[in-house]
Amino acid sequence: DAGITQxxxxxxxxxxxPVTLRCHQTENHRYMYWYRQDPGHGLRLIHYSYxxxxxxxxxxxxxxxxxxxxxxxxLLTLESATSSQTSVYFCAISEFGDPLDNxxxxxxxxxxxxxx
Amino acid sequence: xxxLEQSPQFLSIQEGENLTVYCNSSSVFSSLQWYRQEPGExxxxxxxxxxxxxVKKLKRLTFQFGDARKDSSLHITxxxxxxxxxxxxxxxxxxxxxxxxxxxxxxxxxxxxx
Numbered sequence: 001d002a003g004i005t006q007x008x009x010x011x012x013x014x015x016x017x018p019v020t021l022r023c024h025q026t027e028n029h030r031y032m033y034w035y036r037q038d039p040g041h042g043l044r045l046i047h048y049s050y051x052x053x054x055x056x057x058x059x060x061x062x063x064x065x066x067x068x069x070x071x072x073x074x075l076l077t078l079e080s081a082t083s084s085q086t087s088v089y090f091c092a093i094s095e096f097g098d099p100l101d102n103x104x105x106x107x108x109x110x111x112x113x114x115x116x
Numbered sequence: 117x118x119x120l121e122q123s124p125q126f127l128s129i130q131e132g133e134n135l136t137v138y139c140n141s142s143s144v145f146s147s148l149q150w151y152r153q154e155p156g157e158x159x160x161x162x163x164x165x166x167x168x169x170x171v172k173k174l175k176r177l178t179f180q181f182g183d184a185r186k187d188s189s190l191h192i193t194x195x196x197x198x199x200x201x202x203x204x205x206x207x208x209x210x211x212x213x214x215x216x217x218x219x220x221x222x223x224x225x226x227x228x229x230x
Contacts, residue, residue, distance in 0.1 A: 004158075042222035043159070043204065090158050104149065105206075105218070107158025 003027055004108040006091050012114045019078040021111050023091030025071075031094045032074040033105065034058075034066060036087040043090070049074055081115045088112050118143040118209045120221035128227040132194050137224040139205035140187045146208045146216060148181055148188045153202040153223070195228045202226075 003026030013019050023032060034046040035058075045058030047066040055066050063085060065077045078085055089111045096103035121140045129135055139148070147166045151159035163172050165181035165188060172179045176199075178191040192199055205221045 040222065043206075043220040045218070092158070104161040104164065105151075105159075107160070109157050 004091060004093060004106060006089075006108040006111050008111060009109070010112045012116060013081050014116055015082060016080050019081050019113065019115075021076045021089055021091075021113070023074045023076070023108060025074075025091075025093050027093060027095075027106070028071060029093040029095045029106075030071075031096070031103075032068065033092040033094075034064075034074065034076045035090045035092060036060065036085075037090060037110070038087050046076065046089075078113075081113075083115050086113060086115045118145070118207065118217075118219050120205055120207055120219055122203075122205060122221035122224050124224060125222070126225050126227075128229065129195055131196060131228055131230050133228075134191070134193050135195055135226070136189055136191045137203055137226070138187065138189050139207075139221050141207065142186065143207075143209060144185050146185075146210060148185075148205060148207045150179055150188070150190055151204040151206065153204060154200075159202075159204055192226075195226075197228045197230050200226060200228050 005024045007022045031050055033048040035043045037043050044060045046060055046064050047058055049055045049068040067075045091108040092105040094103045094105050123138050149164045150162045152162055153159040163179045168183045168185045170181045176193045180189050202223045202225050204223045206218050208216050208218050211217045
């Protein structure tokens with residue numbers, strides 16, 4: 001298994017509080033991604049990073065920010081959590097970002113976040 | 117964003133049966149990947165198909181990429197309980213210039229009963 005650790009694995013928080021999820025990799029891969037998975041919607045990309053301090057938005061980035069100060073760590077922050085952000089969050093890494101290299105995504109085991 | 121439609125959404129079969137799940141789009145994809153996800157875990161890559169008409173086999177699983185690179189199928193022969201899981205297709209598409217994005221389908225939840 002790819003060395004990806006997500007923390008925490010479970011979290012319950014209240015509406016309006018900030019929340020930070022952490023993804024740590026030991027593979028030294030350049031690309032890191034944050035997805036959320038919801039019933040009826042599948043996996044949707046929130047933000048991604050293509051290098052230290054290089055990040056970009058995905059399709060559902062509103063209400064989220066990210067930071068990558070080191071190759072191995074990619075943080076996802078919910079500025080002010082809302083109930084609509086209750087979801088399972090997955091971090092993924094890939095060695096290359098070019099699909100012509102057929103670079104697979106390696107996923108962590110997810111963080112289940114509940115916003116009450 | 118390009119859309120990938122997976123069907124069926126749910127599938128429950130008996131051990132030993134054959135099945136096919138589909139991943140369809142009206143858009144062309146550069147390549148397409150299939151992942152399997154088990155409860156409480158992240159998706160794990162099964163295969164990548166790149167060339168239109170390509171067929172790849174992984175033990176009892178057969179993957180096919182459509183000639184026009186707009187659709188794909190996954191066929192499982194003699195399904196076993198260990199095949200139970202959520203099967204996701206994901207396609208790479210050109211979003212402009214040299215930029216590519218990956219879109220996931222919503223998945224097919226397969227249950228194989230002993």
